[in-house]
Amino acid sequence: MTTREKGLWAAVIILTVSVAALGGLIMLRGLSKPGDIIKDDDDHTVAEIGQEGISEEQWVAELKKRYGANTLLQMLNRKAVQAETKRLGIQVTQGDLQQVLEQDSKGYASEQAYFEEMQQQFGLGPVDLRNEAKYRIGLEKIATQGIQIGEAEVDRYWKEHPEEFAAGKQIKLAVLYVAKAEEAEGMLARVKQGEQFDALIQEHSGQHLGNNTGGQLGWVDEYDPFQPEAIMKAARELTPGDVAGPIAVNDGYAVIFVDDIRLKAPPDKEEIRQQIRRSLALAQAAPLEEVEKSLRDKYGARILSEQDKPSASL
Structure with a gap:
């Protein structure tokens, strides 16, 4: 998208x-x-x-x-x-x-x-x-x-923007939101000392900050448009088992945990060409x-x- x-x-x-x-x-x-x-x-x-x-x-x-x-x-x-x-x-x-x-x-x-x-x-x-x-x-x-979008236009766009159609990856992500940076730092320290992130999620169950709700997000796209960009940017740089924070989001802070990472299936070539035609036509x-x-x-x-x-x- x-x-x-x-x-x-x-x-x-x-x-x-x-x-x-x-x-x-x-x-x-x-x-x-x-x-x-x-x-x-x-x-x-x-x-x-x-x-x-x-x-x-x-x-x-x-x-x-x-x-x-x-x-x-x-x-x-x-x-x-x-x-x-x-x-x-x-x-x-x-x-x-x-x-x-x-x-x-x-x-x-x-x-x-x-x-x-x-x-x-x-x-x-x-x-x-x-x-x-x-x-x-x-x-x-x-x-x-x-x-009308010609095949040559489709080929040229694909060649100039290969990153838009790469297989990419999905991240199994968990997030906790808190009001203060000190709280996030405390959570980060507890996880680094061996505490399970799931235990923190249970401890903070039902708490939320504004429109953000924490917990296990499950598998999300690395560029998921419905998650805060600051969180996804940090998540893209982590490997399975990593934790990161405090991450400033809206009026508070987040701590994230990457449980796993998997590669997405490569897109169908004809589907990619149709997507490019649609995008180029809309641009005109x-x-x-x-x-x-x-x-x-x-x-x-x-x-x-x-x-x-x-x-x-x-």
Whole structure:
């Protein structure tokens, strides 16, 4: 996955989470039952703390403030892309979908392990991920419609960037996060004195720092885009049985332990050529955000509620 593709995937995940958040809200609004607590203004109380309640109206307002504009834009984008793929006769095949999912799940022990990680980190299940991959493929096919990449261009790119397609390696990694460098140094010293890293993980079970959670990560790609780069950079320099730290991450520090390292299977040559064609075509195409906007304009997309309009124009 190239840097540009990683950025797109991160954006897709963020928007998917926001769509899921508001989608869940819409479903919940229709699930009130007789006996639910009702405020004087007929607005449901959805949560309470002490003597204070949070009304559904307050909840809706907060969700719309945080996610409303992005969610509406994404919903409009989906409809516009669907209409354009139908007009152009573009098909997203099972082969297309499987190839993208295989690329996204590289660095994980299996496709199932990838699905489980996405569920844990972002609350996205297999159906969500397949739908987003399908949307991404359709959008890219629209953006690259008519762009032809010759075999000589593919050969030249492969020759100039061999490191992108090397077999690479996977690292069986464990990580512990702490707030202070002194704590990390203490853990590092204990492991170097012979204490098992698993024992430290058990000792700190349930503790976390911000969005980082420690523990056994299992097999991860050496360039895993979902792990802090500082951690993966340190891990790439270690051998099995090595420990390293303190590593500065976000608002704290990490200690890492490399349990094992294995080489990945060499990529299929035709798969590499297809990946290069896709990347080169995307590099020549308009930015995908511009393609989305042009499609919204083409199909007359409008946001009718003033409070839900994004700061930038549609």
